Amino acid sequence: MYKCCYELDIELPEGYKENALSIWNNLYEKEGVTVKTNRETHPELFEPLGEMADWLVPTCRILNNVPETHGTGVMHYANNNHGYYPGKGEWVKVDAGLNIPLFDLDGIITRWWDQDEPDDLGPYDFYMDRDKINHTKFTEVDHFEITTKPVLFRLGKWHLGDAPGYTKRRAMMSFSCKMTIDWDNWVNAWKKTGKLIER
Amino acid sequence: MYKSCYEVDIKLPDDYVDKAMKAFDERLPKAYKDRAPDAHIDEYPELFEIFGDMKGWFAPKVRLLNHTPNELGTTAPHFDVNEHWQYEDMDRFIKIEASLNVPLFAPEGVRTFWYQQKNPDVIHPYDFWEGKEYEMRVVDEFEITNKPVLFRTGIWHAVQKSDSKRTMLSFSARYGIDWDTFVNCWKDSGLLIER
Numbered sequence: 001m002y003k004c005c006y007e008l009d010i011e012l013p014e015g016y017k018e019n020a021l022s023i024w025n026n027l028y029e030k031e032g033v034t035v036k037t038n039r040e041t042h043p044e045l046f047e048p049l050g051e052m053a054d055w056l057v058p059t060c061r062i063l064n065n066v067p068e069t070h071g072t073g074v075m076h077y078a079n080n081n082h083g084y085y086p087g088k089g090e091w092v093k094v095d096a097g098l099n100i101p102l103f104d105l106d107g108i109i110t111r112w113w114d115q116d117e118p119d120d121l122g123p124y125d126f127y128m129d130r131d132k133i134n135h136t137k138f139t140e141v142d143h144f145e146i147t148t149k150p151v152l153f154r155l156g157k158w159h160l161g162d163a164p165g166y167t168k169r170r171a172m173m174s175f176s177c178k179m180t181i182d183w184d185n186w187v188n189a190w191k192k193t194g195k196l197i198e199r
Numbered sequence: 200m201y202k203s204c205y206e207v208d209i210k211l212p213d214d215y216v217d218k219a220m221k222a223f224d225e226r227l228p229k230a231y232k233d234r235a236p237d238a239h240i241d242e243y244p245e246l247f248e249i250f251g252d253m254k255g256w257f258a259p260k261v262r263l264l265n266h267t268p269n270e271l272g273t274t275a276p277h278f279d280v281n282e283h284w285q286y287e288d289m290d291r292f293i294k295i296e297a298s299l300n301v302p303l304f305a306p307e308g309v310r311t312f313w314y315q316q317k318n319p320d321v322i323h324p325y326d327f328w329e330g331k332e333y334e335m336r337v338v339d340e341f342e343i344t345n346k347p348v349l350f351r352t353g354i355w356h357a358v359q360k361s362d363s364k365r366t367m368l369s370f371s372a373r374y375g376i377d378w379d380t381f382v383n384c385w386k387d388s389g390l391l392i393e394r
Contacts, residue, residue, distance in 0.1 A: 001200060001201050001379040001382070001383075002200050054319040055319035056319075077375070085292075088290065088292040089289070089290025089291065089292055089293065090290065091286075091289045091290045091293055091374070092290055092292055092293050092294070093294065093296075093375075095377075114379070114380040114383050114384070115375075115376070115380060115384075116384075118255035118256040118257075118373055118376070118384075120373065120374075121375055122374075122375070123375070139383075141379070141383075156377060157377055157379070157380075178319060178321060179292075180278070180316065180322050180324070180355075181316065181319070182315075182353065182354050184200040184315065184338070184354070185315040185316055185354070187200070188200075188315060188338075189315075189319075
């Protein structure tokens with residue numbers, strides 16, 4: 001199987017991070033915990049990806065939460081709860097994405113997991129019951145520290161940003177692939193561009 | 200990436216075909232007109248017993264295929280979604296990412312092909328059935344013969360055209376189980392045959 005995260009050799013234009021955080025600031029009051037915007041309103045957020053942006057849905061998120069509070073510090077996988085795939089239902093999984101870190105280096109490691117047992121689990125289970133993780137068996141299949149480069153990010157597999165006790169907000173652009181694009185397809189598409197950095 | 204099909208070393212009891220055909224005959228009148236019949240584990244537990252301890256990895260419904268690929272429409276690229284409500288009370292367009300197929304037909308040389316998109320086209324899961332075409336790249340091919348197989352149902356795939364009836368049971372992995380997890384759990388069981 002492919003690894004669950006790959007850095008991309010993409011340069012961000014000067015001011016990209018500041019612009020994204022400014023958009024987040026403007027939308028936070030209205031949108032709350034999860035800030036979304038789209039390609040039509042903010043094409044500049046997609047521009048560093050060039051033609052590869054066409055593999056993504058137009059909706060993107062600007063994450064800026066404390067990981068263990070409302071964020072990605074709890075085991076989860078991504079589903080269609082932000083309307084990426086109109087008309088397809090909330091429980092459709094979002095398999096593949098691309099993240100652009102907007103945070104200062106924080107040493108947080110993202111880990112991806114396989115279930116060890118065939119437990120009947122939903123994507124929100126570990127948010128709703130914070131003790132459940134202690135009674136569910138997983139095997140880690142990959143881990144990676146996102147630092148300064150954009151990364152391909154496997155969204156549709158159990159993962160978390162391992163940040164116990166971390167109290168600061170962690171900002172990141174999160175783009176999602178179109179519904180029919182699975183993780184392997186996404187990795188292969190980027191390998192062909194020559195911009196994927198192998199691990 | 201893993202391959203899209205692996206044989207597994209599961210022995211079928213002598214009367215398994217009879218049980219499967221009995222279920223097919225009983226369930227056919229209750230099937231949706233445009234879909235193969237299916238059977239629930241509560242009513243047909245004997246169909247699931249071949250998996251032993253691995254039974255828990257499956258959704259409670261098995262699809263009962265007894266059609267030619269041409270009849271079933273599987274000769275056009277498609278991926279499987281929750282149209283048999285394998286994931287009860289959930290959305291229709293959830294992908295069935297992984298399955299285990301039990302062939303009950305005589306091998307006839309028909310291969311299955313798996314594909315990736317070459318371009319970022321917006322494709323509806325049923326587009327190919329409606330005659331639309333998109334550029335695809337073959338990423339794996341395999342002929343199912345007489346062993347049960349792990350079968351990647353959640354990416355584009357198509358069966359070669361054939362007028363031979365292919366009787367097969369298709370068990371869907373539980374909601375949330377991705378292909379890599381499914382392959383890994385069968386590797387751990389020692390039953391997966393590497394290719």
